[in-house]
Amino acid sequence: MIDDDVRMEILRRQGRRLAWLMAGAAIGLAVVLLVVVVAAVAVGLGGEPGSEAGSGTVGGLRGAGPVATIAGASVLLAALLGLVPGVRELEVTGARGMLGADGELLVPRRPRAGHHARTALWVVLHLGSGLLCATLLATFVPSAALFLVELAAGRSFGSGLPLPEGAVGRLGAAALALLIGAASALAWWPLGAALSRLAPHLLGPTATDRLEAAEQRVAREAERTRIARELHDGIGHALTVVSVQAAAARTVQHRDPEVTAAALAAIEETARDATGELDAVLALLRDEEGGRRTPRHPAAPDGRATDAPAAPGDGPAAGDELERHLAGHRRAGMDLHRRGELPADLAPLQHCHLVRGLGELLTNAQRHAAPGPVTLLLGADDGRVHLEVTSPLDDALAEPADDAAAPPADSAAQPAAVPGGHGLVGLRERAALLGGTLEAGPRGEHWIARLDLPLLREEER
Amino acid sequence: MTDPAYEPAEPAGPARPGDAPDPVRLVVVDDEPLVRQGLSLILGAEDDLEIVGEAADGDEALRIVRATRPHVVCMDVRMPGIDGIRATELLLHLPEPPKVLVVTTFEHDQHVHDALLAGASGFLLKRATGPEMVRAVRTIAHGTSLLFPDAVRDLLRPSARTARHDGPPLTERETEVLAHLARGETNAEIAAELFLGVETVRTHVGNLLAKLGARDRTQAVVIAYRTGLVDPRAS
Numbered sequence A: 001m002i003d004d005d006v007r008m009e010i011l012r013r014q015g016r017r018l019a020w021l022m023a024g025a026a027i028g029l030a031v032v033l034l035v036v037v038v039a040a041v042a043v044g045l046g047g048e049p050g051s052e053a054g055s056g057t058v059g060g061l062r063g064a065g066p067v068a069t070i071a072g073a074s075v076l077l078a079a080l081l082g083l084v085p086g087v088r089e090l091e092v093t094g095a096r097g098m099l100g101a102d103g104e105l106l107v108p109r110r111p112r113a114g115h116h117a118r119t120a121l122w123v124v125l126h127l128g129s130g131l132l133c134a135t136l137l138a139t140f141v142p143s144a145a146l147f148l149v150e151l152a153a154g155r156s157f158g159s160g161l162p163l164p165e166g167a168v169g170r171l172g173a174a175a176l177a178l179l180i181g182a183a184s185a186l187a188w189w190p191l192g193a194a195l196s197r198l199a200p201h202l203l204g205p206t207a208t209d210r211l212e213a214a215e216q217r218v219a220r221e222a223e224r225t226r227i228a229r230e231l232h233d234g235i236g237h238a239l240t241v242v243s244v245q246a247a248a249a250r251t252v253q254h255r256d257p258e259v260t261a262a263a264l265a266a267i268e269e270t271a272r273d274a275t276g277e278l279d280a281v282l283a284l285l286r287d288e289e290g291g292r293r294t295p296r297h298p299a300a301p302d303g304r305a306t307d308a309p310a311a312p313g314d315g316p317a318a319g320d321e322l323e324r325h326l327a328g329h330r331r332a333g334m335d336l337h338r339r340g341e342l343p344a345d346l347a348p349l350q351h352c353h354l355v356r357g358l359g360e361l362l363t364n365a366q367r368h369a370a371p372g373p374v375t376l377l378l379g380a381d382d383g384r385v386h387l388e389v390t391s392p393l394d395d396a397l398a399e400p401a402d403d404a405a406a407p408p409a410d411s412a413a414q415p416a417a418v419p420g421g422h423g424l425v426g427l428r429e430r431a432a433l434l435g436g437t438l439e440a441g442p443r444g445e446h447w448i449a450r451l452d453l454p455l456l457r458e459e460e461r
Numbered sequence B: 001m002t003d004p005a006y007e008p009a010e011p012a013g014p015a016r017p018g019d020a021p022d023p024v025r026l027v028v029v030d031d032e033p034l035v036r037q038g039l040s041l042i043l044g045a046e047d048d049l050e051i052v053g054e055a056a057d058g059d060e061a062l063r064i065v066r067a068t069r070p071h072v073v074c075m076d077v078r079m080p081g082i083d084g085i086r087a088t089e090l091l092l093h094l095p096e097p098p099k100v101l102v103v104t105t106f107e108h109d110q111h112v113h114d115a116l117l118a119g120a121s122g123f124l125l126k127r128a129t130g131p132e133m134v135r136a137v138r139t140i141a142h143g144t145s146l147l148f149p150d151a152v153r154d155l156l157r158p159s160a161r162t163a164r165h166d167g168p169p170l171t172e173r174e175t176e177v178l179a180h181l182a183r184g185e186t187n188a189e190i191a192a193e194l195f196l197g198v199e200t201v202r203t204h205v206g207n208l209l210a211k212l213g214a215r216d217r218t219q220a221v222v223i224a225y226r227t228g229l230v231d232p233r234a235s
Helices: A002-046 A064-081 A087-099 A113-153 A167-186 A188-203 A207-252 A257-293 A316-331 A348-368 A423-433 B033-044 B058-068 B084-091 B110-117 B130-142 B149-159 B172-182 B187-194 B198-212 B217-227
Strands: A335-339 A373-381 A384-392 A437-443 A446-454 B024-029 B049-055 B072-076 B099-104 B122-125
Touching (some): A002 A064, A002 A087, A002 A113, A002 A188, A064 A113, A087 A188, A113 A167, A167 A188, A207 B033, A207 B130, A316 A348, A348 A423, B024 B058, B033 B049, B033 B072, B033 B130, B049 B130, B084 B099, B084 B110, B110 B149, B110 B217, B122 B130, B149 B217, B172 B198, B172 B217
Parallel strands (some): A335 A373, B024 B072, B072 B099, B099 B122
Antiparallel strands (some): A373 A384, A384 A446, A437 A446
């Protein structure tokens, strides 16, 4: 039973493969005919009054030269067919469903020259191999059969092939005819198999595609590391504070109600802050999840997209979060000036990174800068996106506020979060994970911190 | 106050609780003020423990320890500036080094492993209950047994047999005592199991600590695991 099922399945698969080749033959024939007709019309218009139609000529063209021209033009037309939008999709579907190609086939969302060239080559191969199979099946197989009949009957029925003399000659000719006929009848089998092997190379991901996919994977890994770190530093830390303070409260509860109350207040505040932070981390995870499914993620993490004005050119969540940060720091008394915009089609995750980095840099500036205007410069060029915060240098801090070891800043997005984050060290590590840099240091009378990341646009996710 | 951990093992260290004890002097080091203050509250509430100083980072810890000469330092690992591991190393180079109890958020942490190799006498999870914290400090202060023997074994398993013991060889009996010690047993427990007197066990422990050049039981076990004197997989 199972054997029968397997056999049926193999037959079905070969049938689909033959149908795929015949479809190629039909389109190929149409292409060749079109070329021939155009060529005939061109020749007719060109006017070769002396020429006459006869056997061995195609539409009034004679000799090997014109045949080569027609073949070349047909190949060219078939290749052009491969450039028509949607053909790649059709060919991928056909290769998967009918040819039975295994392996990874894909329809690139934004095809590059490499994709186009491969698609064109594939269409030429599809139509060419289809025509070849059809020709073999439609001409060689009947001819061989006819010749065999002629051999058996001993006289010609119009195959035009000379009947050999003698029994040995006839036997040899019959064997040859059988061989050629069988080979022609079955040629599609190995051809189809070879093409199905070839399909992943031409319709599959290119080396660039693979590299891109790998890069995206790395970026996702980095994001995971970051989220794990955020949980460790934020929530883990907060829970530690809560458990230690709760233990302390229990220890002194009967002796010192005042200290107990203070511990309880600390627990309450820490837990509340941690909940906010958890909210932010979960929003980040939701972002990541949503960003993979839909190109543009809907609302801001905290659902405030509706009540805050989005910056022009920015996505709803993007503008909201950036503006919220800036507004928060302005409310806290910072004389904050913003120049430039982030690219509108920045990938949401990268936007998230930048805004968080900005939060850390501004918090740092707020704590350690001398009074005066703080300038935020946003921009992107040359495949990189950058963010620069310039603040007046505090003389007292000018010396120790070196680089990474600068006083610890609060965790990024939550200005009210528990203190003791990693400050610029963490930010620098994160930037490095994403293939970027963080440079910070005094320049003249200013402290300048510049975050630089490779630009990740939304479509490339 | 009948905790078996009260039986002192080594001549050095705070006085026995039996004869009008001096309290154990403690310094708490943590960069998070709420954790630092919480630990101080919990530990300071005990009659036999006294908080003599607090520090927010490694630098300050060194300063305060020099000034206050505590018996035990409760040390956070991850701190800005000089972290807990480096601070532990530095503290143990002082003329009269305190014992270091590493206080950590996560048990399976490379930092804890590093701290033990740096010479810490034990570690404690921040999520421990108040009584557990108090017990841990007492155990470290009096050196009566190994703190969390299973966790120490798990932490040191990957680094087992990477070092060589160059000191005088241990006798068969001492090796036996060391294996029991690695399981976290007190002198009294070891004595009962090996049918020896407590005083004999105490002598053996003192000798093997000297031979291994170990500061305390924890460090003896660290050395034992790393040199292969005791197989962490066997215990």
